[in-house]
Amino acid sequence: MKLxxxxxxxxxxxxPAEDQYQPQDGLNQWQTYEVFHQKSRGxxxxxxxSLHAPSPELALILAKEQYARRMKCVxxxxxxxxxxFASSYDDADMFEPATDKSYREAFGYKNKEIIRKYKxxxxxx
Amino acid sequence: xxxEAIKDLLYRLGDDDLxxxxxxxxxxxLGPILEEDIAFSSMAQDEIGHAQAYYMILNELFDEPAxxxxxxxxxxxxxxxxxxxxxxxxxxxxxxxxxxxxDVAESVxxxxxxxxxxxxxxxxCKKLLRxxxxxxxxAMTWVKQLGNSTxxxxxxLQQALDFxxxxxxxxxxxxxxxxxxxxxxxxxxEADLEAHWLTEITGLIHDSGLxxxxxxxxxxxxxxxxxxxxxxxxxxxAEMTEVxxxxxxxxx
Numbered sequence: 001m002k003l004x005x006x007x008x009x010x011x012x013x014x015x016p017a018e019d020q021y022q023p024q025d026g027l028n029q030w031q032t033y034e035v036f037h038q039k040s041r042g043x044x045x046x047x048x049x050s051l052h053a054p055s056p057e058l059a060l061i062l063a064k065e066q067y068a069r070r071m072k073c074v075x076x077x078x079x080x081x082x083x084x085f086a087s088s089y090d091d092a093d094m095f096e097p098a099t100d101k102s103y104r105e106a107f108g109y110k111n112k113e114i115i116r117k118y119k120x121x122x123x124x125x
Numbered sequence: 126x127x128x129e130a131i132k133d134l135l136y137r138l139g140d141d142d143l144x145x146x147x148x149x150x151x152x153x154x155l156g157p158i159l160e161e162d163i164a165f166s167s168m169a170q171d172e173i174g175h176a177q178a179y180y181m182i183l184n185e186l187f188d189e190p191a192x193x194x195x196x197x198x199x200x201x202x203x204x205x206x207x208x209x210x211x212x213x214x215x216x217x218x219x220x221x222x223x224x225x226x227x228d229v230a231e232s233v234x235x236x237x238x239x240x241x242x243x244x245x246x247x248x249x250c251k252k253l254l255r256x257x258x259x260x261x262x263x264a265m266t267w268v269k270q271l272g273n274s275t276x277x278x279x280x281x282l283q284q285a286l287d288f289x290x291x292x293x294x295x296x297x298x299x300x301x302x303x304x305x306x307x308x309x310x311x312x313x314x315e316a317d318l319e320a321h322w323l324t325e326i327t328g329l330i331h332d333s334g335l336x337x338x339x340x341x342x343x344x345x346x347x348x349x350x351x352x353x354x355x356x357x358x359x360x361x362x363a364e365m366t367e368v369x370x371x372x373x374x375x376x377x
Contacts, residue, residue: 052160064164065160066160
């Protein structure tokens with residue numbers, strides 16, 4: 001039995017009927033790569049997702065259409081997922097400060113006003 | 126300038142891109158893996174966009190019908206596409222090899238056209254080359270990857286190449302206007318473009334670990350430029366316009 005569809009492309013594709021479909025082993029795929037996207041020169045690359053590819057070269061090729069076809073992009077990085085060393089979520093509590101460390105946070109400084117004033121002075125000169 | 130020859134050239138350029146774009150879009154949802162499905166579909170969309178841009182020049186400067194009418198309301202014999210682009214998608218090896226042969230040829234032609242004396246076309250081709258760069262990189266990287274991998278991959282690619290390679294010479298089928306176009310500095314002669322393509326493609330095939338097929342008759346892919354198409358074009362057009370023909374006057 002072949003898969004029959006209203007879509008002529010599907011009927012032509014010679015696919016097995018749904019009840020005869022043999023599910024594939026989930027791990028029979030190529031390795032995954034993590035993709036980092038840069039919007040403009042000088043800004044940081046931002047992690048946007050992952051994809052399957054057989055080589056780093058093809059990971060870059062495929063990343064362009066997966067992750068840069070809508071957003072503006074000037075540069076892409078791909079990194080083998082297995083090359084990423086990650087901390088464990090079990091250790092997430094180590095990121096929680098035990099005492100008040102709010103002095104480390106940069107809010108509360110009124111920089112905007114100072115910068116605006118400085119800019120105005122520059123323009124005045 | 127020979128405007129009839131330019132018009133015919135624009136039809137050839139647009140029709141090749143429309144037909145191949147439509148063919149390649151048949152992989153949408155059926156591609157070998159999700160990532161490649163998306164990339165291939167996206168390039169198919171690009172090709173259809175290129176066709177529209179050529180048709181737009183025909184419409185604006187030569188008073189031909191609107192792009193949608195040119196694309197969807199002509200009979201098979203009015204198309205000027207080459208036979209290579211009409212063939213069914215086959216297995217993925219064939220579609221990939223066709224994309225490789227075609228996009229190397231297209232990039233040779235577009236490079237040439239950026240120096241054209243017909244400025245609207247020269248300007249357009251400079252823009253189209255930006256997308257073409259990716260198409261070329263996509264095709265070359267895949268063919269190189271697969272050509273240097275397993276025996277099955279090599280064998281399937283070689284088989285596809287043996288079939289598609291002779292047909293690809295049809296891209297450069299000389300036309301009645303070819304000499305006039307070369308003389309007026311609109312576009313180099315088809316024979317010169319073909320020679321340039323052959324040098325490029327031969328090198329790339331070698332790099333991919335494949336054999337350049339022997340071509341006994343390079344006219345097997347000829348005919349499309351004068352409207353004599355393979356048996357595959359008519360069914361393609363019928364399918365492409367199936368929804369449109371339910372109500373040709375509908376507004377989209």
